[in-house]
Amino acid sequence: DIQLTQSPSFLSASVGDRVTITCRASQGISSYLAWYQQKPGKAPKLLIYAASTLQSGVPSRFSGSGSGTEFTLTISSLQPEDFATYYCQQLNSYPPWTFGQGTKVEIK
Amino acid sequence: QVQLVESGGGVVQPGGSLRLSCAASGFTFSSYGMHWVRQAPGKGLEWVAFIRYDGSNKYYADSVKGRFTISRDNSKNTLYLQMNSLRAEDTAVYYCALNYIGGFDPWGQGTLVTVSS
Numbered sequence A: 001d002i003q004l005t006q007s008p009s010f011l012s013a014s015v016g017d018r019v020t021i022t023c024r025a026s027q028g029i030s031s032y033l034a035w036y037q038q039k040p041g042k043a044p045k046l047l048i049y050a051a052s053t054l055q056s057g058v059p060s061r062f063s064g065s066g067s068g069t070e071f072t073l074t075i076s077s078l079q080p081e082d083f084a085t086y087y088c089q090q091l092n093s094y095p096p097w098t099f100g101q102g103t104k105v106e107i108k
Numbered sequence B: 001q002v003q004l005v006e007s008g009g010g011v012v013q014p015g016g017s018l019r020l021s022c023a024a025s026g027f028t029f030s031s032y033g034m035h036w037v038r039q040a041p042g043k044g045l046e047w048v049a050f051i052r053y054d055g056s057n058k059y060y061a062d063s064v065k066g067r068f069t070i071s072r073d074n075s076k077n078t079l080y081l082q083m084n085s086l087r088a089e090d091t092a093v094y095y096c097a098l099n100y101i102g103g104f105d106p107w108g109q110g111t112l113v114t115v116s117s
Helices: none
Strands: A004-007 A010-013 A019-025 A033-038 A045-049 A062-067 A070-075 A085-090 A103-107 B003-007 B010-012 B018-025 B034-039 B045-051 B058-060 B068-073 B078-083 B092-100 B103-107 B111-115
Touching: A004 A085, A010 A019, A019 A033, A019 A085, A019 A103, A033 A062, A033 B103, A045 A062, A045 B103, A070 A085, B003 B092, B003 B103, B018 B034, B018 B092, B018 B111, B034 B068, B034 B078, B034 B103, B045 B068, B045 B078, B045 B092, B058 B068, B078 B092
Parallel strands: A010 A103, B010 B111
Antiparallel strands: A004 A019, A019 A070, A033 A045, A033 A085, A062 A070, A085 A103, B003 B018, B018 B078, B034 B045, B034 B092, B045 B058, B068 B078, B092 B103, B092 B111
């Protein structure tokens, strides 16, 4: 199975900050990576797929990059509604479809 | 719009059974594969099971293989998860999700399953 490791697991940031989250895969997954946002008590929401394609309706301050084994999710200017937990997911080799352990973004 | 609504969660004793349902609307249900994903309290996301659009292929996480069964009724636009031999570690919010291009989207609101004596 492919393992995904996110870093950091937790980060504290201020509104307006640029935030970067990294996701590393245990083996190459081409660009078959998705990013999700989850707020407390809510279902995850797809933000980015194919490593860098923004899902419809997602603000342009979110961007994704990478291929192979290393990927990043960047929020260019953190907004109050962006405080949440973010997960990466690989869709290259399945089953299983695996997720990273999550990165919680909190207000500094 | 596309909507997924789970139901059937509740409290069940260890060793018991429960059947979850996911009612789909707003899209051609019979054209899409579907997933179940769970999230234990305070933990991350764990993929549980997948079924192809026509039910011809099913896949399971090792943690539930032999105990859980995914199925669908395309005439009723409904996805199911039959959970048998439940354990404390199966306690989680269970989400159904559509197998969209490049990811899971959308997700239902989730239904809580608690396994406890």
